Amino acid sequence: MASLTHPFDTDTLYELTDEGNIKLTNGNRVGIFTARGQYISGDIKQADPQLCVWVGNNPDESLQQMSDKRAATSITAKRT
């Protein structure tokens, strides 16, 4: 399942839930947000919406458009 700690707040872990929401954990505190960063529930009331977008975005590889799948794996992805 997609997960990472925020580079600017390394104590906070962002994880994708089975429901497609984003769970933030910081010690004993937890917050649940939508994959667009809207607060749903929990003690943690604020999330980075862009990290929610990232963690919540898990594409189906079979739908990808490279006409040559080898090309898809070889091309270094955009980083900016």
Added chain:
Amino acid sequence: MAEAYRDLDPETMPRSPGLTYQQLLDADSHGVPDVLRLQSPKDMGLVEYPVTRYTTATYHEKEVEHLWKKVWQMACREEEIPQPGDHHRYDIAGMSFLVVRTESGEIKAYPNACLHRGRMLKEFNGNAAELRCPFHGFCWKLDGSLNDIPADWDFPHIDRDKFSLPEIPVATWEGFIFINPDQQCAPFADFIKDLADQFQRWQPRNLFKAAHVAKVMPCNWKIAQEAFCEAYHVNGTHPQILRSLGDVNSQVDIWENCARVITPGGTTSPLLDYEVPDKELLRANMDLPHDAEVPEIPAGVNVRTYLADRARENLRPMAGQKVDEYCDAELVDSIDYTLFPNFHPWGAFNGIVYRFRPNGRDHRSSIMECMMLAPFQGERPPPAEVVWLEEDQSWSRALGFLGKVFDQDAFNMPRVQEGLETTYQTGVVLSGYQESKVRWLHHKLTEWVGE
């Protein structure tokens, strides 16, 4: 005329703390090509550009008249019209043009309009022996000369020899076809020179179009484009890659008709005030979950070299032994060129190409496209057809990891449009160096379109 900009001294200009891009190149495991050693920073002033450039139909109409009707612009790839009769429809800002391969193999372009009553001649890309209007049947040969007028006794006033489709200028560069709606335009060779000089090593003509994805974006075309013209936004928009990307180490170079931003991969952002272990850098680069195993980097190998070695081996089946000529930077860095006004071929061997256009005459929507060019062995594979994403379909659906990054940019775009419609600011504030490519675009826009 826009105010001129002046050269900066790369040694003394203000820049981010930490390594410069040129210092990173010094550690490359391979010889670094001259093109990456070029530096052309510019002081473009600190002026603000009017918000109305993004928000008003008036400015859009000026762009149509003074830019889109006048400028060289990429229409398609040569590989998309390989055979006589192949034609490609290229639309820009409410105008439509046909790019056609003639019987002799020449490429010509015409306004996509019948000379009789004006109907669009070809709605779809395809192959045809002639260009016949579906309205009344007026017909032209592929070379633009008149072929047939049904019941021509009724048109004694038409001089058949003078009733050819008007040709507009066409040029090719590295497998791309450019057109210019202005029949009196300046020569393409002058327009492309800066870019052409720098792409001699990379030769995208030898790549094929492996993917092409397009989507209508709910924002002005410049909002979409400018999201891809600087790395300063990475800390806000793509925080997940800060551990593996030297965002503010980026080198920005400005020439007359082209500019580039080179952002180093496999190095940590100077914005992080802690040491990032190589393992965590690699985790971020590979988008691995926080508790997943990360490959071991061999002792004595730096991360950039390790990532470049992996990329070389991934490319080898398609690019052959040529991959051994590629330096680390050419394989791990983002070398994002822009040819004014809207064409973005990535340098080196990434094969990414962006194009941003207004969506018809609507200044609040635009067309964003991404092509992926790839090397091949043997016979050239057929080019990928364009896939249009629906409004609710994500870029990641089509382009995987790359699309995930786009989705973060796309998350901002309509909100930038809405914010600019709302703001009490009259001008858009830009940084002096990191956003100087955006400044350059606006500087050029001032030259072509005015304030």
